[in-house]
Amino acid sequence: MINQYKQLCTHISELVHIDNHDEKCISERFDAKELRKKDILLGQGSVSNHMMFISKGCLITYALDNGVERVLQIGIENWWVNDLNSFFTQTASAYSIKAIEESIVFQIQRDELELLFREVPKMERFFRLKIQNAYTAQQARFISNVTETAEERYANFRTKYGMLEQRVPQYMVASYLGITPEFLSTIRKST
Amino acid sequence: MINQYKQLCTHISELVHIDNHDEKCISERFDAKELRKKDILLGQGSVSNHMMFISKGCLITYALDNGVERVLQIGIENWWVNDLNSFFTQTASAYSIKAIEESIVFQIQRDELELLFREVPKMERFFRLKIQNAYTAQQARFISNVTETAEERYANFRTKYGMLEQRVPQYMVASYLGITPEFLSTIRKST
């Protein structure tokens, strides 16, 4: 039987070296889950019990604020998604995560992850690096939101994530950029 | 001789359990540095070589954007400061870090930190947790910047970091909140 988690192992090996034994340990502890469009992977208010890796498809992380979706992250293949705070402190999630395409995610449960950390200590490092990168990216995004105008941010988004524009409805991109869909529309026209 | 790094060890022990031997390893690898007001600990464009812990005083992390300081973080006793991206990838720092009071920081060099990770693997976990918390805090701050008005953000800042207002000039608080000093001034008046 072939290992459907090869993709995950390849992804991990981009940051830390892992051998066959490690790959086996990793593959054993994850399981796959299929999602249809609009399926909710994690609901705001519930507790996150899994670390989730997108094998295929597209998911968004958002907070509901007075009925308005505030998109925090747009994730595609080879991205991790989660509310880390909820996951690690076992508190109510501040965000929801939902599929906007048919998707497949690989997920690992909390205690399984702890076991994996013992078996393959490099995984601890792997996640530190991942989180670190996410953190610095988030910092950069924060600064750019203060520093740049919406038009500039949209231009940057296109150069960086242009391929996403076909997959994600425009109003979600607007929300991701922190502006209203109407305003994104006028920006697009004027360009 | 007493151990001046006791404060640091106590801080670490809030997240991971460490024994006497661990404390000794930690204390040996850090060293202390005194800073006067306005001293630059890390300059934008240079490479960060240390992980830095504030033992005493107050430092700000900021990016220079067209001559304007954009304050990303305000740190006091028991906070860590750094440009993580610069530190871990050995690239030019996007931020500067400077003391705005007489301060003392405990710092550890990159390779010393790697050695410490080997000696005391829990430190890897400690930093993962730290970075994780910083990341989720940054996410929350991002959302609040999009969701809330400047007045609300200022009110939140006061309840959360009220004690900082005596130590930090108002224009830095304004920058931290992502607004102009003039506007913060009018907010303060109207409240």
Place this chain on the structure above:
DNA sequence: CGAAAATTTGACATGACTCAACTGGAGTGG
């Protein structure tokens, strides 16, 4: 005390939002 830095004030400008109406697909069911 005096100079430089921080804060306040006010007039004016503008980026971005709100609301409401309109357009144009993409299903869906009869």
Place this chain on the structure above:
DNA sequence: CCACTCCAGTTGAGTCATGTCAAATTTTCG
């Protein structure tokens, strides 16, 4: 396969939050 609905996107008018600039005032500190 048409009619209908629904949702995404567009457009425009009016408004508001926040920025800009410049001057006046207060505070800090050598």
